[in-house]
Amino acid sequence: MTTTTLTWPSAGESFREPQAAGRRITIFHCASAIGGITLSEDNSELRTVNMPCSSLTREVVLLKAFEAGADAVVVLVCPEGACHYLEGNIRARKRVAKVKKLLDEIGLDGRRLNIYNISPGDRSAVESIIGQTVSDLVALGPSPAC
Amino acid sequence: MIVGQQKSMAEIKEKLGPFSRVLLLGCGTCVKTCFAGGEDEVATLAAALRLAFRKDGKNTIIDELTIERQCEDEFIKEAAAAIARNEAVLSLACGAGVQMVASRFGKVPVLPGVDTTFLGVLEKQGLFTEKCLGCGNCIVDTFSGVCPISRCAKKLLNGPCGGSRGGKCEVNPGTDCAWQIIIDRAKESGQTDRLKAYIPPRDWRTSYSGGSRQLYREDHVI
Numbered sequence: 001m002t003t004t005t006l007t008w009p010s011a012g013e014s015f016r017e018p019q020a021a022g023r024r025i026t027i028f029h030c031a032s033a034i035g036g037i038t039l040s041e042d043n044s045e046l047r048t049v050n051m052p053c054s055s056l057t058r059e060v061v062l063l064k065a066f067e068a069g070a071d072a073v074v075v076l077v078c079p080e081g082a083c084h085y086l087e088g089n090i091r092a093r094k095r096v097a098k099v100k101k102l103l104d105e106i107g108l109d110g111r112r113l114n115i116y117n118i119s120p121g122d123r124s125a126v127e128s129i130i131g132q133t134v135s136d137l138v139a140l141g142p143s144p145a146c
Numbered sequence: 147m148i149v150g151q152q153k154s155m156a157e158i159k160e161k162l163g164p165f166s167r168v169l170l171l172g173c174g175t176c177v178k179t180c181f182a183g184g185e186d187e188v189a190t191l192a193a194a195l196r197l198a199f200r201k202d203g204k205n206t207i208i209d210e211l212t213i214e215r216q217c218e219d220e221f222i223k224e225a226a227a228a229i230a231r232n233e234a235v236l237s238l239a240c241g242a243g244v245q246m247v248a249s250r251f252g253k254v255p256v257l258p259g260v261d262t263t264f265l266g267v268l269e270k271q272g273l274f275t276e277k278c279l280g281c282g283n284c285i286v287d288t289f290s291g292v293c294p295i296s297r298c299a300k301k302l303l304n305g306p307c308g309g310s311r312g313g314k315c316e317v318n319p320g321t322d323c324a325w326q327i328i329i330d331r332a333k334e335s336g337q338t339d340r341l342k343a344y345i346p347p348r349d350w351r352t353s354y355s356g357g358s359r360q361l362y363r364e365d366h367v368i
Binding site: 063 | 153155159198
């Protein structure tokens with residue numbers, strides 16, 4: 001299997017710069033969903049958590065990511081109906097929905113947390129999702145809990 | 147099991163607002179199985195509260211501990227050290243557990259984090275249903291294993307009322323008519339004759355109307 005390394009940023013502003021504050025993103029990704037893509041943590045603004053299955057996306061770990069300083073959290077899971085462990089991505093979606101609601105209730109804004117179904121090895125999808133997340137953070141601003 | 151539901155984040159946050167150091171005390175029995183107050187729920191609530199208080203500019207310290215049960219001294223005493231180092235306790239146990247902890251640690255405010263709702267079962271994935279009101283005099287065998295006290299909206303002992311439609315309760319159309327179930331089961335087991343017997347007015351003295359009940363088991367006292 002060919003391994004593709006995806007580094008961020010691919011172009012433009014370095015996340016090591018002070019003005020990159022407020023763009024800290026933690027990505028939880030199912031190993032199957034990512035496929036041959038390696039998410040490289042070559043900057044201090046991106047954290048990745050490799051999960052054997054997206055069913056491990058428990059509410060507490062998503063909240064812990066925000067406690068650790070994330071401005072946004074992304075969860076990447078297998079396509080609907082294609083979870084290697086059958087129901088993992090369904091459980092992940094429900095838990096993400098619950099935490100989004102919780103984030104709204106405590107005033108952090110549930111839009112900081114999102115879940116996406118991606119096909120294994122779809123590099124362009126991952127780049128697009130990260131780009132969209134960064135774009136969303138411009139409007140949302142840094143997490144008020146940091 | 148005792149079924150409960152965690153209070154809203156807004157209500158919990160308001161209760162904890164006056165304190166700078168609080169303990170979230172979970173219970174590993176009934177409320178764990180209904181996802182209201184077990185170890186996972188304590189961890190999730192603690193993380194959410196830290197974020198919420200941090201957003202408000204507060205440095206509230208949230209301590210976490212879950213014990214096996216909050217209704218027995220044997221387990222409650224394990225929480226003594228954690229309770230002593232906090233200003234208040236948010237108990238995620240049922241009403242019995244909250245009161246037990248409050249009575250054993252009277253100097254520390256013990257706040258309820260769960261609304262206790264009913265005695266029930268896990269009917270199917272995600273659905274908890276009330277089955278028992280704890281009336282103190284179980285005669286479900288008379289009714290084909292269905293309790294009309296807890297499951298009939300009118301608590302009829304000589305039902306049906308005749309108001310059900312399509313097997314659904316007249317008072318609460320979202321629930322099954324208990325007497326429909328009783329009769330259906332009686333037919334299946336060939337025991338419809340039992341339903342013809344008149345059930346006299348109930349002696350409610352064993353029920354919950356006269357204050358706190360007690361059960362003393364002298365055979366277990368050394």
